[in-house]
Amino acid sequence: MLKQLLSKCAEGKALTEDEAYAAMNIIMSGEATDSQIASLLSMLRLRGETVDELVGFVRAMRDRMTAIEASDDVIDTCGTGGDGAATFNVSTAAAIVISSLGVKVAKHGNRAVSSKSGSADVLERLGIDIHTSPSAAKQALETKGLAFLFAPLYHAAMKHAAGPRKEIGFRTVFNLIGPLANPARCKRQVVGVYSTCYAEKLAEAMRRLGSEHVLFVTGRDGLDECSIAAETDVVELKDGAI
Structure with a gap:
């Protein structure tokens, strides 16, 4: 087929x-x-x-995927990557900051594929064990308000695509769909997207998939982040409306 x-x-x-x-x-x-x-x-x-x-x-x-139970107020900060800007991993830093303010964050992420560093790379360099079990991640989310969900542990079946992704090296559809498949089934997210065109597509996709409130941000300088050097376009999905 x-x-x-x-x-x-x-x-x-x-x-x-x-x-x-x-x-x-x-x-x-x-x-x-x-x-x-x-x-x-x-x-x-x-x-x-x-x-x-x-x-x-x-x-x-x-x-x-291997899913974990989480409360409805949990959010995720995740970007598509693939903007080619070689910036540091902003979404991980943002997750740490907002969790310190009392917001529960189920940070979904992986190692770098087309960039210099992914969420997993950053956390490993900080000495954090990224290979925690789903039960440990659930407990951390409940007690600490922050858990890292290392994609290969929760999407084990995606191992079959890892080799081809690494070999071709450029951004692919997996950059786009990764943020949409959080194991905690977050319905509220902030997603960095490398293209406003794709931000609109992702908003419609997540509307159809049942998300409640998601902000998709794209810097006009090409970043999949809220840019500090240019205006940032924001596509908002809220209560079924985009």
Whole structure:
């Protein structure tokens, strides 16, 4: 089936939500070759991912992830990365600051793929054990108000795409869907996005996936952050309206 879906993408056609769901399940089950995964990621990047594709991919990820129970007031600060600006990992610093103010943060993150440092890289250099169990993360979230959810521990099936992602090196659809698949099922988030166009797509995808209040921020200087050197565009999803 994946060959048929690849052929459809090669013709410049978009996948339906169900087709995207099926493609991601094939990847996560280990049935796709590295070449097939790299081909799909490259074609999606060149054409531009649709909202249907984003929703289908995220649904598949959520269905296979190891989830943790969390209260409704938990938030996540996560960026897509891939802006090529080589800035430090702002979302991790922001998570630490706002948790100190009494906001519960389930910080979802990974190692760097196309940047100099990811959330996991930063925390490891600070001497923090990122390989904590889901039960330990849940306890930390409840008692300390901050937990780091290391993506490979909660999305173990995504290991099959790790090699192709690392080899091609550029941002892919995984940069976009990672922030949408928080294991704590956060419905409130601040998401840094490298493109306003994609911020709007992600807002629509998260609306369809049930998020309640999300801010998508894009610096006009190309940062997937609130920029201090240029104006920042904000797309807000709140109570079903964008």
